[in-house]
Amino acid sequence: MHQIKDLQKLIKLTGDRAKLDAKANETYIVYKTAEGQIVKEYSNGTVIPVIGQDVPDA
Template sequence: MEQIRDLQKLIKLTGDRAKLDAKANGTYIVYKTNEGRIVKEFSNGEIIPIKQQDHPYE
């Protein structure tokens, strides 16, 4: 169980670092929500859902 907690901590730290990098570079992060939607999150807190046609290379 300790390995799972360590992995969860690393995942959280990676997400936090991605948010810091996005803020420093004026970009956004992309992730999948608990509801299964893919969204863009900007450093100002704005969250925009991505529609299927927004990412044709998937």
């Protein structure tokens, strides 16, 4: 049970660090919302959905 809580804490800390790095470098983070939408979040709080043309070819 502690492993799950530890993992959740590490995931949260990783996200927080990514936000700090994005702010320091004046860029954004990309993540998938609970609804399944991929979004860009800027350090000022602006969240923009990523649409098909923004996704690079694999």
